[in-house]
Amino acid sequence: MDRRAGIIERAAARLREGLNAAEVTPLQPVVITEATRASLTPEALVRSCTLDYVSLARSGICTPWSATRRVAEEIRIIKQNIMARWHTSDDAKTSKGMPRTVMLTSSKPGEGKTFASINLALAFAAEEDLTTVLVDADPMRGDVAKRLNLAPQPGLTEVISGKTRLPEALVQTDLANLIVLPSGAHGPQAPELLSGRGPNVVFADLARRYPKHVMIVDTAPCLASTGPAGLATSVEQIIFVIEAGQTQRQEVEAAVRLLSGCRQISFLLNKAPDSTEHFGSYSYYGALLEKAE
DSSP, rough: HHHHHHHHHHHHHHHHHHHHHHHOOOOOOOOOHHHHHHHTTTOSSSSOOOHHHHHHHTTOOTTTTOOHHHHHHHHHHHHHHHTTOOOSSSSSSSSSSOOOOOEEEESSTTHHHHHHHHHHHHHHHTTTTOOEEEEHHHHHOOOHHHHHTTEEEEEEEHHHTTSOOOHOOEEEETTTTTTEEEOOOOTTTTHHHSSSHHHHHHHHHHHHHOEEEEEEEEETTTTTTTHHHHHHGSEEEEEEEEETTTTTTHHHHHHHTTTTSOOOEEEEESOOOSSEEEEETTTOOEEEOOOOO
């Protein structure tokens, strides 16, 4: 009995020694090295593409290095006007706490909104510390993918519906700062998907993934779809594209009333006649006019 008690006492003494040693051992600080930081970066994208710049140029779309093209200079001016509204702080959110989202729309088809969206996205992609995400929010037409010659694949509608994860839908272009989110399939529920909370969730997810970002959102024409009206509350700014000499004032007024969910609306005059230079069926952009709040 005494021997057993002695064994228990010695075991207890060893346990106390171990606990005391653990109490006095200082905790080692966790040091985040560059290698560790790299491992914390967002999940890599599985899709990529190489843009056909020759084909884009033939359709009047300017690459960021088209320094001598007048249309490129006009696009830079529009880009600078947009950036002038942003805060100078390092975070990529506005005073309203919204991600940097710029939606382009028009009153009717054929006015050049997708043309403007791609040109603007390429201009922003030239910014060194800014990730540009070109979002196609027009699943009925899906013109962004067609213009960029992207293969059919899941996109925005599948991400919103939960059928596809965001990293699986994003496409990394050969421009390091340009990523494309295709429209995805068009179905009977597409208008409801774009008008619900889904776009807000996707934009917030993109903002977390790319803290320094701008999202260029190409949407359907206002008078041809309910999508832009539903998205108006989810974006920071709207650029309304008007075809010079074609779009009627009453069409613009009717369309803008549908976009009342966003207070920051600018107007972009496209296809303005000019005698010095033309790009395909488009001439250079006209003035960007502010809508009074």
